[in-house]
Amino acid sequence: MPTHTGYPGVYIEELPSSVRTIASVTTSVxxxxxxxxxxxxxxxxxxxxxxxxxxxxxxxxxxxxxxxxxxxxxxxxxxxxxxxxxxxxGSGEEACVTLESTEGRSECPVLEVHAREPGLWGSGLRVAVDHDTRTPDKTFNLHVLDSRGEARETFGGLSMDAGHDRFAETVVNDGSALVRVKVLDEDRPDPSGTVSKPFAERLPDLEVELKVKIGDVEREFTLYEPDRDGTAPADVTELALLLERKLRALPDAPGKHAFAGAEVSSFGRRLQVVAGSLDPDDVVRFVGECANDLGLEASVNPPVFALAGGKDxxxxxxxxxxxxxxxxxxxxxxxxxxxxxxxxxxxxxxxxxxxxxxxxxxxxxxxxxxxxxxxxxxxxxxxxxxxxxxxxxxxxxxxxxxxxxxxxxxxxxxxxxxxxxxxxxxxxxxxxxxxxxxxxxxxxxxxxxxxxxxxxxxxxxxxxxxxxxxxxxxxxxxxxxxxxxxxxxxxxxxxxxxxxxxxxxxxxxxxRRLALHVEESLYRGLQWVVFEPNDEQLWQQIRLKASAYLNDLFRQGAFKGATPREAYFVKCDKDTTTDADIERGVVNVVIGIAPVRPAEFVIVRIQQMAGRFDLS
Structure with missing residues (x-):
């Protein structure tokens, strides 16, 4: 757009460059x-x-x-x-696990979790669920773990409501590189491990004897001992820390880490207790009247849900x-x-x-x-x-x-x-x-x-x-x-x-590869020519740009010849593009190169010199 000159003086205009270079494309991807x-x-x-x-x-x-x-x-x-x-x-199968819910009804499948791709690798995935969200009564978190229990992906605040902005299918399927999910019902999946009933504002008497069983191993312990544990827990969060410390102090079965790695967290005035194990059989169960009085038997599940059935x-x-x-x-x-x-x-x-x-x-x-x-x-x-x-x-x-x-x-x-x-x-x-x-x-x-x-x-x-x-x-x-x-x-x-x-x-x-490289570079570098006026000015620009590109290759040693004229040529004029071509919207560019061929056969001639040489 021309500058409007409204007063005597000096005006500055920035003009777009008309230079179009042809860049070399990749060669070895x-x-x-x-x-x-x-x-x-x-x-x-x-x-x-x-x-x-x-x-x-x-x-x-x-x-x-x-x-x-x-x-x-x-x-x-x-x-x-x-x-x-x-x-x-049809030969591969995806690993899968179906999560269930007991909210308001008997066990009901609510969420299918599939490995993202077919293969046995998916059977090494594990998923864990908790309800520790901002709205613990409506949403849940989904954790994807590997076979060693290390977290690979976490999706928080998921909802089973298709109208929710954190709808599980949308969030997980768009964001996960490991799994995809399918919602089967509106209820949330049950959390991993054991989840208690909600505690009241005032905690009950905690000086009780509890029995806990993980797998075939059963242990007993006192939940709260004033002489050893100091001040009594004042809320559910402090109770979770106390229970976790007590569980981790219990002796494990040989080779096990179920008690030593136990994790206890709190959410919405509930406790979630997860064994420190990836074995689905290591379910945490609190037994006895005292456990029932504390509400520690509300929901009991494995520590993780393992995907299975994957086939390469x-x-x-x-x-x-x-x-x-x-x-x-x-x-x-x-x-x-x-x-x-x-x-x-x-x-x-x-x-x-x-x-x-x-x-x-x-x-x-x-x-x-x-x-x-x-x-x-x-x-x-x-x-x-x-x-x-x-x-x-x-x-x-x-x-x-x-x-x-x-x-x-x-x-x-x-x-x-x-x-x-x-x-x-x-x-x-x-x-x-x-x-x-x-x-x-x-x-x-x-x-x-x-x-x-x-x-x-x-x-x-x-x-x-x-x-x-x-x-x-x-x-x-x-x-x-x-x-x-x-x-x-x-x-x-x-x-x-x-x-x-x-x-x-x-x-x-x-x-062959040099020719392919030149072809692809010119194909991409001359895209700007399309829809330009097909006249001598365009032909001159094409010759200039293509010659500059080929000259760069010549200087690097791609072509044989002592001068550029011997190494390559670019022809684009009225001889290559006739009036009939112009009518049809065609511009013809003819390019020739002289590639250096490899020296497959190196012949060394050795001649024996006869007689003597006088070097004096």
């Missing part, structure tokens, strides 16, 4: 799809460390190749991963791994995820049927082509020798995509769960090596050579020689080798379309 111990089914979750994966997906388990692959990814230099949990349809889903089959494009499950869940550059499917290596492997690879390669992702393919675990690899590679001829690379053999690592050597598919480790290489050298550097060490790898399942490498490399198989001093490393950088017999232009992994 890796997606892992397959079976995990826990986690949301079919929903991509971004993790930035191994600890993050453990928290969201449950860590290592012998049945999850994905968990080990992610562990190796972060151990070799990976920084960001996207994990999609997949399982065989079976590892996904080929259809489960591919998933549904409509439901966005399996590999198809990545369609709506930005910034994914690599895809690993470590479970494929264990498939007995090569046909199943090819089916999944075909679907994954198609997705990679559409989303500009590079697929890391693990050689089948059945390839136990070079001859087996040469005989089996023909089965992959139908899926020789330039958006994928095949790596052989498997890795021998120490299993953190058992301490023993075990074979693992290499894709997770390779993704970490690629991320490390991208960070240190750039996406145009081949993730192979003496810098591409496989960290944490003890050995390889098949030890390859130069002759073996010479047989597999022309077939488009990237070899993993072991060399003296440097140890295991990557010794191949060809795509699956890089077999000598095919002779394609996308034979090398760094060339």
């Amino acid at each position: 890796t997606a892992f799809v397959g079976h995990t111990r826990r986690g949301p089914l079919g929903r991509p979750v971004r993790v930035t460390s191994w600890a993050d994966f453990e928290r969201r997906f449950g860590g290592l388990t012998a049945r999850s190749a994905v968990a080990y692959a992610v562990h190796q990814f972060f151990g070799n230099g990976g920084t960001v991963a996207v994990v999609v949990r997949a399982a065989r349809a 889903g079976d590892p996904p089959g080929p259809r489960d791994l591919i998933g549904s494009e409509a439901d966005k499950t399996g590999v198809q869940a990545l369609r709506d995820v930005d910034d994914v550059n690599l895809l690993a499917l470590p479970e494929l290596a264990a498939y007995e049927s090569t046909e199943d492997m090819v089916t999944v690879i075909s679907a994954a390669a198609q997705l990679c082509r559409e989303r500009r992702i590079f697929l890391l393919v693990d050689a089948p675990s059945a390839w136990g020798s070079v001859d087996a690899a040469r005989a089996g590679i023909g089965a992959f001829d139908t899926v020789r995509s330039d958006h994928a690379g095949l790596y052989f053999p498997q890795l021998q690592l120490t299993d953190p769960l058992t301490g023993r050597l075990r074979s693992f598919p290499p894709s997770g480790t390779l993704a970490g090596v690629i991320a490390r290489t991208d960070g240190e050298r750039g996406v145009w550097k081949a993730p192979a050579g003496t810098e591409a060490r496989l960290l944490g790898v003890r050995s390889l399942s098949v030890r390859l020689t130069d002759r073996d490498n010479g047989l597999l490399n022309p077939l488009g198989v990237n070899c993993l080798r072991t060399f003296p001093v440097v140890g295991p490393l990557v010794w191949g950088a060809r795509t699956m379309a890089g077999a000598d017999a095919l002779g394609g232009e996308w034979a090398y992994v760094p060339v």
Whole structure:
């Protein structure tokens, strides 16, 4: 908006900048799809460390190749991963517990608590309930505990009334990462442990003998002894502290902590007594006339309510791994995820049927082509020798995509769960090596050579020689080798379309990945062009922005050539965009790059010098 000039003087205007830069996108964010111990089914979750994966997906388990692959990814230099949990349809079950209420009626189920996701992990959850809220007659608190009794989540002031702003279903289901609940009735769930009847304003005589039973252990004690306990409790809160001290002083059964860890709290002139145990059988019961007179037998429940019935889903089959494009499950869940550059499917290596492997690879390669992702393919675990690899590679001829690379053999690592050597598919480790290489050298550097060490790898399942490498490399198989001093490393950088017999232009992994990187960066960086006037001024801006971006890559060493003219070109003018294109609202940009290809073969010629040299 122009400045209104109302008097002679100097006026200042701030003008918006017309500079639009093209930023480089990520290069090594890796997606892992397959079976995990826990986690949301079919929903991509971004993790930035191994600890993050453990928290969201449950860590290592012998049945999850994905968990080990992610562990190796972060151990070799990976920084960001996207994990999609997949399982065989209908094979997993959520752990669950139903809480009951005795308020105004006989026992009645009022609240179902389910683990957030299917799996055996949910059976380790416990929930506890208390009524210690601002309105103890109407609301309640729900605590979610782990198998050790440590609080993981707490939701306070919950109501069973759907019209309440703290309605249990809404608050818990929106805020919990561990459980979800379903309200069955309007009554509140009973509290955990033993809850007394309300005490009167004036406390009764407390110099009484009480009998308490937890499990099979029964103890007797005097509730209040003037000579030992000092001033008598004046209110319910002081009574709770006295009773807790008395209970904790009682001897436990061998190996038990039920009395020693007992907790007594007060709310609404009531007492709640909870055993210091996670055993549902450790119910606190006060017996005898004195306990009845004090009202300590109003409601008796276990110290915690344990979820049960959780079952891990079976590892996904080929259809489960591919998933549904409509439901966005399996590999198809990545369609709506930005910034994914690599895809690993470590479970494929264990498939007995090569046909199943090819089916999944075909679907994954198609997705990679559409989303500009590079697929890391693990050689089948059945390839136990070079001859087996040469005989089996023909089965992959139908899926020789330039958006994928095949790596052989498997890795021998120490299993953190058992301490023993075990074979693992290499894709997770390779993704970490690629991320490390991208960070240190750039996406145009081949993730192979003496810098591409496989960290944490003890050995390889098949030890390859130069002759073996010479047989597999022309077939488009990237070899993993072991060399003296440097140890295991990557010794191949060809795509699956890089077999000598095919002779394609996308034979090398760094060339393909550099092109994908440039494509994605330009795709995002030129979004501003849409709906701009399609004329020479726009074409000039496009040439300027794209050339500046490519020149930055050239200066970093991404392209070959002594000058920018030799390294790349950007063409966007009346020759690329005709009058007919303008009528159709189309602008055509032609970009050419000269990527640096890896030096696979280094030939050193040595010539013997004959005769003598006179250096005088």
